[in-house]
Amino acid sequence: MRTDPRPINSPQWRAIRPFIAHRASFRCETCFEFLGLTGQCDHIIPRSEIDMLGIGVFDPTNLQYLCISCHSAKSNRERAAGREKKPPKSHTRTTVPGRDAFLAATGILTVAPKRNEKC
């Protein structure tokens, strides 16, 4: 669980961003493109996991300076990895009254509808 959902708008974030850019020599730390101050600070360990590990949102050791392209690629990989971790959604049947009767009438459902079902 994130303690601060939007650190980008905080004064702390605005203060640490130039430090991270300077530390990276104003270059993307993945592709080494020169960015000046136009780069983005990225959490090396994703924000969704840092609270669990006791890492602060503004901890400079967990921040890197990336170009938009490298940042997007990393974020997409993290999102894809997050999706893989979740168990697949189980199929749940709707509880709309009359569903079984409707499906039986269309021939999709071959089992007789429940007797106590209201139509």
Ligand SMILES: [Zn+2]
């Ligand atoms: Zn890059």
